[in-house]
Amino acid sequence: MLVDPRYTRDRAAMCDKCNQIDRKIERYRTLSSRITDQLTIDGIAKLVEELLAEKFGLHPEIHLVRVIPDNGRRQFWQAATDRDEALDRVLDVIPEGWAASLEERRLSADHMAELDKKPGEVRRYQVS
Structure with a gap:
């Protein structure tokens, strides 16, 4: 069975994008665990929420x-x-x-x- 190379390349690019988002989320969560300023913690939580929404948009799953x-x-x-x-x-x-x-x-x-x-x-x- 032949696979369309565009499909494979696009699929890999989406997964690479997800991996980038996951790395950003991990960095934000690590940073958040090291600080005590509530305003900054809330801001980081908002950034993580936005990144999760972006990732969900790439691969919506329920x-x-x-x-x-x-x-x-x-x-x-x-x-x-x-x-x-x-x-x-x-x-x-x-x-x-x-x-x-x-x-x-x-x-x-x-x-x-x-x-x-x-x-x-x-x-x-x-x-x-």
Whole structure:
């Protein structure tokens, strides 16, 4: 099977851009951990938020997380994050003791666009 070289080059460029963004975020977070001025810490948090939004724009992702609360009734939550962060972000917002696992199935690009989530947003999926 032949691969269009433009696709490979564009895909690699996007990943390089993500890597650059990740390095910037890491530098900002390291800097933030070394200072005590709240105004500066808030400014760095805003910069990190903007970088995450930029990265999300390159590769928009929304992942499903299955949650089992104390009553045993299964819930689904959506996390507009990288796949490796989705489970942790949901665990941050659900009560302690509830079980959660990342779903293997992936949402289509059209479905993700319909959901119109902001980067980092986590919310329970309500079935109507």
